[in-house]
Amino acid sequence: MAKLTTKLLIATALVAVAGCAPKRPPVLPPAAGPAPDQGYSNNGPRDGIVPGSRADFERSVQSDTIHFALDQYDIDATARSILDSQAQWLTHYPNVHITIEGHCDERGTREYNLALGDRRANSTKNYLAARGVDPSRISTISYGKERPIALGSDEASWAQNRRAVTIVLN
Amino acid sequence: MSHHPIRRLRMALALFAFGTAAASAQTAPSVQTPTSSAAPQALAPGQTPPPLEVDVTGGISAPMPIAIPAMPTPAVVSTPAGMSDQVGRELSGIITNDLKNSGLFRPLGPNMLRPVSFPEVTAPAFDYWGGTGAQALVQGFIKANGDGTLTVGCYLYDVFSKVELTRQGFVVPPSDWRRAAHKCADMVYTRLTGEGPYFDSRVVYVSETGPKGHRIKRLAIMDQDGFNGRFLTNGQTIVLTPHLSPDQKSIVYMSYLGDRPSLYVYDIGTGRQRLLVPNAGLTLAPRFSPDGRWILFSMAEAGHTNIYRVPAGGGRPQRLTNSPGIDTGGSYSPDGSRIVFESDRSGAQQLYVMNADGSNQQRISFGNGRYATPAWSPRGDLIAFTKIGGGFHVGVMSPNGGGEKMLTDGWQDEQPTWAPNGRVLMFFRTGQGGGGAADLWSVDLTGVNERRIPTPLDGSDPSWGPIRP
Numbered sequence: 076m077a078k079l080t081t082k083l084l085i086a087t088a089l090v091a092v093a094g095c096a097p098k099r100p101p102v103l104p105p106a107a108g109p110a111p112d113q114g115y116s117n118n119g120p121r122d123g124i125v126p127g128s129r130a131d132f133e134r135s136v137q138s139d140t141i142h143f144a145l146d147q148y149d150i151d152a153t154a155r156s157i158l159d160s161q162a163q164w165l166t167h168y169p170n171v172h173i174t175i176e177g178h179c180d181e182r183g184t185r186e187y188n189l190a191l192g193d194r195r196a197n198s199t200k201n202y203l204a205a206r207g208v209d210p211s212r213i214s215t216i217s218y219g220k221e222r223p224i225a226l227g228s229d230e231a232s233w234a235q236n237r238r239a240v241t242i243v244l245n
Numbered sequence: 246m247s248h249h250p251i252r253r254l255r256m257a258l259a260l261f262a263f264g265t266a267a268a269s270a271q272t273a274p275s276v277q278t279p280t281s282s283a284a285p286q287a288l289a290p291g292q293t294p295p296p297l298e299v300d301v302t303g304g305i306s307a308p309m310p311i312a313i314p315a316m317p318t319p320a321v322v323s324t325p326a327g328m329s330d331q332v333g334r335e336l337s338g339i340i341t342n343d344l345k346n347s348g349l350f351r352p353l354g355p356n357m358l359r360p361v362s363f364p365e366v367t368a369p370a371f372d373y374w375g376g377t378g379a380q381a382l383v384q385g386f387i388k389a390n391g392d393g394t395l396t397v398g399c400y401l402y403d404v405f406s407k408v409e410l411t412r413q414g415f416v417v418p419p420s421d422w423r424r425a426a427h428k429c430a431d432m433v434y435t436r437l438t439g440e441g442p443y444f445d446s447r448v449v450y451v452s453e454t455g456p457k458g459h460r461i462k463r464l465a466i467m468d469q470d471g472f473n474g475r476f477l478t479n480g481q482t483i484v485l486t487p488h489l490s491p492d493q494k495s496i497v498y499m500s501y502l503g504d505r506p507s508l509y510v511y512d513i514g515t516g517r518q519r520l521l522v523p524n525a526g527l528t529l530a531p532r533f534s535p536d537g538r539w540i541l542f543s544m545a546e547a548g549h550t551n552i553y554r555v556p557a558g559g560g561r562p563q564r565l566t567n568s569p570g571i572d573t574g575g576s577y578s579p580d581g582s583r584i585v586f587e588s589d590r591s592g593a594q595q596l597y598v599m600n601a602d603g604s605n606q607q608r609i610s611f612g613n614g615r616y617a618t619p620a621w622s623p624r625g626d627l628i629a630f631t632k633i634g635g636g637f638h639v640g641v642m643s644p645n646g647g648g649e650k651m652l653t654d655g656w657q658d659e660q661p662t663w664a665p666n667g668r669v670l671m672f673f674r675t676g677q678g679g680g681g682a683a684d685l686w687s688v689d690l691t692g693v694n695e696r697r698i699p700t701p702l703d704g705s706d707p708s709w710g711p712i713r714p
Contacts, residue, residue, distance in 0.1 A: 146593070148548070174504075181675070184617040184631055184659055185706070186486065186530040187587065187594060189499075189506070190543065190550035190571040193527050197548035216504060217527055217545070221483055226457045226679030228656075 127168040129243040136160040136241075141199065143237040146183070148194040150202050158199065161241055162206035169209070175199045176240040177217045178224075180233035185219060192217030199239040297381060297403045297410070299349045299438045308351040309437065312379035312404070313341045315355035316397070317363045322389045325419035329395075332422055333387045336397060339426035340383060340433070342470060343444040346687070347434060347669075348694030353379055366400060371407040379404055383433055387425075395422055399429035401436055411436050423473055424713065431712075441666035444469065447710045448662075448671060449487040449496050450685060452476060453703040457679050462705075464498060464511070469664070469671075469709065471685070471699040477511065486530065489710035490557070491537040497521065497557075499529055508542055510557070522555060522562055530573045533557065535581045541565075543573040552586055552603075565603035576621045576628075577601070578644070585609075585619040585628050585644070596630060598644060609646030618660045623711075624667030627690075631659050631672075639672050639688065652692040660705075665712040671698065673705040 124130045133139055139161075141154035150158065165171060177196030179188040196215035204210040225232035299309050316333035326332050334355050341354035358377070361369075366384045374382050382402040390396055400412045413432050415425040424445055431442035452465040452474075464484045467474030477496070478484055483506075487498035496511045508521040508528045522528050527545040534541065539554045544562070550571040553562040566572040568590045575586040582601055587594050594617045596610040610616040614634025621628055627641040632651065639661045640651040657675040664670065668690055675683045683705040685698035698704070 181657070182633070184574075184594075184633070184637070186543070186573050187571060187589075187617055189485075189527065189529045190545055190573055193545040193550065194548045194571070201548075216506065218483075221460070221485075223458050228677035228681065 127171055129245050132161075132164055132171075132241075132243045135164050139242070140238050140240045142234060143195055143239070145180070145233070145237065146191070147237075148191065148198045150198055154199075155202070158202050159206060162203050162208055165203065165208045165212070166206075169212075172212045172214070172244045174214045174216055174242045174244060175203075176222075176242060177215065178222060178236055178238045178240070179220045180236040181220050181223065181228065182233060183220065188219035189217050192219045195237075195239045199241070297406070297437060308349055309381060310351045310353065310377075310379045311344060311381040311383065311433070312353045312358055312374050312377055313337045313344070313355060313383045314358040314361045316385040316387050317361055317366065318387050318389075319363050320389075324389050324395060325393075326395065326422040329387055329389050332395070333385075336385065336387060336422070336426040336429070337383075339423055339470070339472075340430040343427060343430035344433065346470065346696055347438075348689055348691070349434075349438055353377060366398065369402050371402070371404055374402075374404045381410075381433070381437065383429070385429060390416070393419070395419055395425070397422075397425035397429065399425075399432055401433050423468060427468065427470075440668055442712050443664040443666040443669060445713045446665050447489065447493070447713070448685075448698075448707050449489050449498075449710065450673075450700070450707040451484060451487065451705045452700065453683055453705055454480075457681065464496070465700075465704075466496075466513070467700065474701060477513070477516075486706050486708075488532055488708045490533050491535060491711060493710055493713065497531040497533065497540055499531070508540075510540075519559070521559070525562075530575065532576050534577050535579050541575040541577065541584065543575070552584070565599070566606070574618050576619050578621045579623050579625045583621075583644075585621050587617050587619060594633065596628065596642075596646070609644070610642070611646065612649055620661055620663055620670075622663050622667040623665055626667070629661035629663065629670055631661065639670060641670075641690065650692070652688050652690070653686075653695065655686075658686070660707070662707050662709045664709050671707045671709055673707060675705075 137157045137160040141157050175196045177192030179192050183191060196217055200213045200215055203213060223236040225235040315337045318329040318333050321328060321330045337355040341352040344350040344352050361384060363386060366386050369382055369384060382404050385397060385399040388396045394416050397415045401410045403410055411432060415428055417425050427445035430444045435442050446469045447466055448469050449466045452463045453460050455461040461480040462484050463480045464477040464487055465474055483501040485499040487496045489496055494513055497508060499506060500509050506527055508531050509518045510521055511518040525544055528542055530543040532541045538557055540557050541554050543550050543552050549569055550573055551564055552566045552572045552575045553564050555562040568588060570588060570590045572586055572588040575584050577584055583598055584601055585596060585598050588597050594615040595608055596616045596619050597606050597608050599606040614632050616630050616632055618631040619628050628644055629641050632638050632640050637657040637659050638651050639653040639658045640649060642649040655674045656677055658672050661670040661672045669687055671685060671687045673683045674686050675681055682703040685700055685704040685707050686695060687698060688695045
């Protein structure tokens with residue numbers, strides 16, 4: 076289990092680096108409720124990224140993706156930190172709606188994975204809601220094992236594919 | 246894509262004017278329809294050899310050698326299915342392929358045998374065929390009728406006893422010419438094995454192309470031998486897990502249309518479809534009840550997935566399970582009184598059986614590993630499943646959980662579906678890694694006779710329909 080957790084952390088870090096601009100190191104999650112204004116608007120017009128847009132979200136949060144252990148759907152410490160950064164941004168832009176995609180690795184059967192992906196998307200939604208994001212802004216969709224991002228049949232690939240991805244709807 | 250495949254196959258009950266004289270020289274032929282008893286018939290009086298039978302229980306006995314020469318035609322004419330003599334050769338080729346794939350026969354097909362003349366069909370050269378080593382002989386003919394239909398005659402002979410065992414005739418529209426061959430193969434198979442027919446049946450499945458991370462999936466339907474396929478959707482949305490209705494007129498399946506993964510009922514005749522359960526969240530895992538009145542499915546709500554049933558024509562869903570975990574993959578017993586399903590309520594996927602109203606839920610799988618995708622045999626005697634643990638493998642167990650037997654040994658063999666006779670299963674096999682495509686395979690209950698179904702593209706999620714009327 077310790078080994079698996081390490082791999083998960085590595086995989087998460089890889090995805091974060093590959094998918095987004097450089098990020099601050101993980102910080103302790105802030106308390107629920109309105110986030111302090113951290114000056115997101117400073118990032119804006121100069122580089123052409125509209126504040127509150129999908130691009131703004133992706134460069135502002137630690138990651139748009141969290142990961143899960145095999146056949147699990149609980150939000151671990153790494154995922155909490157990522158979701159806290161997402162909740163903070165979403166609280167800053169209260170009119171933005173999001174979809175959370177739930178995904179699985181290929182080691183589950185098709186129909187079970189559809190249900191498991193739904194479970195992962197829902198636990199992600201519930202966490203964001205507990206951090207103050209109005210659940211009516213959040214829709215979920217499960218892709219089961221239909222849309223892997225890592226194509227290998229090995230532990231590292233499977234770890235990347237067990238994920239929930241937050242998509243900002245523009 | 247344009248024509249409608251639902252057509253009645255009319256049976257001409259062996260009323261062949263040319264054949265009666267030759268046939269009456271022997272014993273009067275009995276005429277069987279596919280629904281009549283398949284029990285072996287007695288040999289003609291005075292015949293001493295043991296009855297010609299195929300052992301279906303083991304994988305040990307050698308397949309029966311059977312000769313299937315090209316079917317002659319009384320006059321070579323052009324038909325919408327092709328030149329009649331060419332169609333006759335292809336009919337015999339289809340019969341050869343069906344019987345070979347069953348694993349119970351060693352056919353000598355039309356390419357290995359001398360052609361037979363039209364009058365010879367009802368007066369076989371038994372001594373010649375005996376010399377080929379064949380124990381049984383399938384002869385037939387094809388004739389183009391004035392009204393545009395085709396008549397196909399099919400005769401089964403015992404080569405050693407020199408008697409006709411059975412015969413059938415089929416009048417088909419040219420578009421259904423392959424069905425006549427499958428019906429003929431079913432006649433031979435049922436007469437010699439005592440098993441039910443399965444060759445004249447169709448499979449709905451998902452045709453796949455493209456990279457593993459973004460597969461293009463299309464709903465498709467084909468004959469069970471992998472031929473005569475057509476696509477029903479264009480691949481723009483993900484489609485999954487189709488199932489054919491018992492009347493074979495519609496397909497229930499899952500589609501990501503509008504990014505709302507939901508169940509749809511697709512009418513094969515009209516190409517129209519409707520949403521099965523409006524205003525619902527994720528709905529998945531649909532299966533028809535054996536009488537076609539209900540559709541069993543799963544619905545996810547707030548992270549929990551339970552099993553429901555809904556009238557096939559639409560209506561209010563009725564909840565059958567209520568567990569905090571994932572209950573899915575429900576499959577009816579052939580009499581409709583019980584349902585087998587999978588649930589992770591114990592902590593991992595296992596198989597459970599309950600009454601059709603959801604009462605009396607009992608776990609039946611207790612082996613090492615997880616169990617998923619149960620499918621109740623149309624014979625009622627077995628439940629097929631995917632077993633997870635160091636890969637996926639297809640196996641069977643009895644409905645009370647006993648007698649577990651694994652049938653396949655691929656890396657990922659998933660989602661078995663039963664042939665109409667309950668002796669053969671189809672499933673899909675996925676390869677490892679980025680190039681690992683999925684293909685359709687069949688295996689019979691011996692576990693020995695495993696074959697890839699020759700679909701034009703990759704394939705997954707097969708669901709075998711009933712024998713066609």
